[in-house]
Amino acid sequence: MNIDKKLYTLKYTPDTESHLKITDKEKCRLCISKNCTHICPAKVYEWNADTQEIIINYENCLECGACRIACEKRVIDWQYPKGTKGVTFKQG
Amino acid sequence: MLKQENKTDVIVVGAGPAGVACAITLARSGKEVVLIERGLFAGSKNVFGGAIYTQPTKEIFPDFETTAPVERRTVQHNFAILGEVDSTTISYRKNDNSSYSVIRGKFDRWAANEAKKAGVYLVEETVVRELIKEKNKIIGVKTELEKFYSDIVILADGVNSLLAKQIGLRKDINTKDIALSVKEVIKLDKDVINQRFNVKDSEGVITEIFGGSMLGLLGLGFMYTNKDSVTLGLGITLNELVDSKISPYEYLEQLKQHPSIAPLIEGGTLKEYSAHLIPEGGYKKIPKLVDNGVMVVGDAGMLVNNLHWEGTNLAMISGKLAAETAIEALNNNDFSKKMLSLYENKLKESFVLKDMKTYKDLMDTMHSRKMAFLSYYFKKINAFFEMFTSVNSIPKKENFRGFIKSIFTDRKPIELVKDCFAVLKLLWSILL
Numbered sequence: 001m002n003i004d005k006k007l008y009t010l011k012y013t014p015d016t017e018s019h020l021k022i023t024d025k026e027k028c029r030l031c032i033s034k035n036c037t038h039i040c041p042a043k044v045y046e047w048n049a050d051t052q053e054i055i056i057n058y059e060n061c062l063e064c065g066a067c068r069i070a071c072e073k074r075v076i077d078w079q080y081p082k083g084t085k086g087v088t089f090k091q092g
Numbered sequence: 093m094l095k096q097e098n099k100t101d102v103i104v105v106g107a108g109p110a111g112v113a114c115a116i117t118l119a120r121s122g123k124e125v126v127l128i129e130r131g132l133f134a135g136s137k138n139v140f141g142g143a144i145y146t147q148p149t150k151e152i153f154p155d156f157e158t159t160a161p162v163e164r165r166t167v168q169h170n171f172a173i174l175g176e177v178d179s180t181t182i183s184y185r186k187n188d189n190s191s192y193s194v195i196r197g198k199f200d201r202w203a204a205n206e207a208k209k210a211g212v213y214l215v216e217e218t219v220v221r222e223l224i225k226e227k228n229k230i231i232g233v234k235t236e237l238e239k240f241y242s243d244i245v246i247l248a249d250g251v252n253s254l255l256a257k258q259i260g261l262r263k264d265i266n267t268k269d270i271a272l273s274v275k276e277v278i279k280l281d282k283d284v285i286n287q288r289f290n291v292k293d294s295e296g297v298i299t300e301i302f303g304g305s306m307l308g309l310l311g312l313g314f315m316y317t318n319k320d321s322v323t324l325g326l327g328i329t330l331n332e333l334v335d336s337k338i339s340p341y342e343y344l345e346q347l348k349q350h351p352s353i354a355p356l357i358e359g360g361t362l363k364e365y366s367a368h369l370i371p372e373g374g375y376k377k378i379p380k381l382v383d384n385g386v387m388v389v390g391d392a393g394m395l396v397n398n399l400h401w402e403g404t405n406l407a408m409i410s411g412k413l414a415a416e417t418a419i420e421a422l423n424n425n426d427f428s429k430k431m432l433s434l435y436e437n438k439l440k441e442s443f444v445l446k447d448m449k450t451y452k453d454l455m456d457t458m459h460s461r462k463m464a465f466l467s468y469y470f471k472k473i474n475a476f477f478e479m480f481t482s483v484n485s486i487p488k489k490e491n492f493r494g495f496i497k498s499i500f501t502d503r504k505p506i507e508l509v510k511d512c513f514a515v516l517k518l519l520w521s522i523l524l
Contacts, residue, residue, distance in 0.1 A: 089364065
C-alpha cells in the first residue's frame with residue numbers, strides 16, 4: 001500500500017499557511033543527504049530539482065517532529081499547527 | 093470559574109497520560125489547575141503502541157477497569173523473533189489483568205474528562221507558544237490568543253517539548269536518542285481476531301516483534317489486539333533511518349508481508365495510519381526536569397523504559413509525583429528550583445528513575461553491537477530451530493556439528509568473544 005492511501009485514512013484540518021518552514025533555502029541546495037525527504041512518515045518533503053527547493057506538503061504532516069531532529073542543516077523551523085488545525089488521530 | 097481571571101495555582105501543558113495524571117492529582121487535593129491541550133480533544137494528537145498497565149493506572153484511576161474505554165485485557169505476550177522468511181516465537185500466557193490495550197483517542201479523552209469531573213479546567217484546541225519568565229522564574233504561559241499566569245507550570249507537552257527547549261532545560265535531541273514509530277490500526281472482525289489469536293471477546297494478545305524487516309537495525313515491532321482491530325507497527329532509531337535512506341512506512345510494509353505476520357492481518361482494512369517519536373536515550377539523556385516555577389513530566393522529560401515497553405506508566409507516575417511536589421510547594425508558597433527539586437528526589441526514589449538507571453548502559457551496548465544482537469543471533473536462533481525440526485535423512489550428529497560450526501564460521505571468533513563481554517558487562521551494569 002502506498003503512502004497516499006495510508007494518509008487518506010487520517011482526518012486533517014489544514015491551515016492556510018504552513019507550520020513548517022525552511023529558514024535557509026540555500027542550505028537545502030548544499031545538503032547532500034536531504035534526510036527530510038526520506039525519513040518523513042508522511043512524505044511531507046520533496047526535492048524539486050527544477051526550482052532547487054524543498055516542497056513542503058505541510059497539510060500531510062503527522063506532527064511527529066522527526067524532520068526537525070533529522071535535518072542535518074538545522075534549517076527546519078518546526079512549530080505545532082494552530083490549536084484547531086493539523087492532524088487528528090482517532091485510533092492512536 | 094477561576095478565583096482570579098487568568099491566574100491559577102498550576103498550569104499543566106498537555107493532556108496526555110502525564111498531564112492528566114498530574115492535573116487530576118492536584119484537583120483532588122483542592123488546587124486550582126488549568127490543563128491546556130493543543131488537539132481538538134485530549135488524545136487527538138497522541139499515539140502509542142497499544143497497552144496501559146493496570147497497577148500504575150489504578151494509582152490515578154482506581155476504577156478504570158470498569159469505567160474506562162479499554163479494548164482487550166492482555167492474556168498473552170508473544171516474543172516473535174523474525175528471520176528473513178522464518179520465525180521463532182515464545183509465548184507467555186496468563187489469564188490476569190496486568191494490562192489492557194486501549195485506543196488513545198478514546199482513553200485519553202475519557203481520562204481528561206475524569207480530570208474535568210475532579211475540578212480541572214480543561215482548555216482544548218489551544219497551543220502554548222511560549223513560557224513567560226519574570227525574575228528568573230516561570231510565571232505563566234502564552235497561548236496563541238492570551239496569557240495565563242500560575243504559581244507553577246508543568247510541562248507535559250510530549251516528546252518534542254518545544255517549551256523545555258525554549259527555557260533551556262533540554263538540548264537538541266541526537267538522532268541516536270529518538271526512535272520514529274509508525275503504525276497501522278487494521279480493522280478485522282472480532283471473531284476473526286479471536287480465532288487468529290486464540291482468545292475470547294475481551295481478551296487480547298501483545299506481540300513484540302524482533303528482526304524481520306528490521307534485522308540489523310535498532311528497531312522493534314509490535315502488535316496489539318483491540319476489540320475489532322489489530323495494531324501493527326514498528327519503531328526504528330532515527331539515526332538508522334537516516335543512514336538507511338529507507339522510509340519508515342516501507343519497513344512497515346515489509347513487516348506486513350513477512351510470512352509470520354501476513355496471515356494475522358489478512359483481509360483486514362486500514363483504519364488509521366499514524367506516526368510518533370519515542371524517547372530512547374535512556375537515563376543518560378534525561379534533560380533537566382526542574383527550574384524555578386516549572387517541572388517537566390512524561391515524554392517531555394524523556395522518561396521511557398524502552399526494554400520493557402514502558403512509557404505511559406512512567407508518564408502517569410511522574411505526573412503524579414510532580415503534582416505532589418506542587419501541592420507541597422503551594423502549601424509553603426515556595427516555587428523555587430530548590431523546593432521543586434523535591435520532584436527529582438521523588439523520581440529517584442521511585443521505580444521511574446531506578447529502572448532507567450538500571451538500563452543506563454543498554455542503548456550504548458545495542459548501538460555498538462546491533463549487528464550481533466539484532467541480526468546475527470536472531471538468525472541463529474531461527475537457524476537452530478530449522479536444523480532441529482528438519483527431517484532430511486542426514487544423521488543428527490552431523491546437523492548439530494554443522495550448526496555449531498556455523499556459529500564460529502559465520503562470525504569472526506573475536507567478535508563472538510566481544511559479544512560475550514558486551515553481554516556480561518551489560519548484565520553486570522543491570523544487576524549490580
